[in-house]
Amino acid sequence: MSDEGNLMTLETTKGTVVIRLKPELAPNHVAHIKKLVSEGFYDGIVFHRVIDGFMAQTGCPKGTGTGGSKYPDLKQEFNAAPHVRGTCSMARAQNPDSANSQFFICFDNARFLDKQYTVWGEVIEGMENVDKIKRGEPVRDPDKIISAKIS
Structure with missing residues (x-):
């Protein structure tokens, strides 16, 4: 499968992160994320x-x-893709159909999330930059996405 139109590049305060979008796993989530990126939604978040x-x-x-x-x-699109290092998955509230714009990138295996959260992509470049993101709940003076682009 061609990656054309399915690569999302995040310029972050820690460097570049390239995510391969996986429409075959979660077509509606990928379409939604692309729409948000095209509107500049993630820039500065x-x-x-x-x-x-x-x-x-x-x-x-x-x-x-x-x-x-x-x-x-979005209605959930749970799939069999495992939550492992580099996995990109949608955050949600308790309701399985409550994902909207928030997502997370796994630092490590988190297999307990499998089939309960919608996996829609994987980091293919720049995981070392994800590793540098400042920790916290909430994070003081957090790192951010400077810009997000689809290519």
Whole structure:
């Protein structure tokens, strides 16, 4: 499968991170993320919840973990892809169909999340930059996405 149109490049305060989007796993989530990126939604958004050995979460316009986009929440697209180092998956509230704009990148294996969160991509470059993101819940003076682009 060609990566054309399915690579998302995040310029972060810690460096570049390239994510391969996986529409074959979660077509609606990937389409939603592409729409948000095209509107500049993720530009300037912070990594608000970063847990060492677990994951870095971003995508909240309020920077608190309580916000989403202006669009309705997504119906879950749980799939068999494992939550391992570099996995990109949607954050959500208790309701399985509550994912909107927030996502997280796994630092390490988190297989207990499998089939309960929608996996939609994987980091293919720059995982060492994800590793450098400042930790905290909430993070003081957090790192952020400077810009997000699809190519």
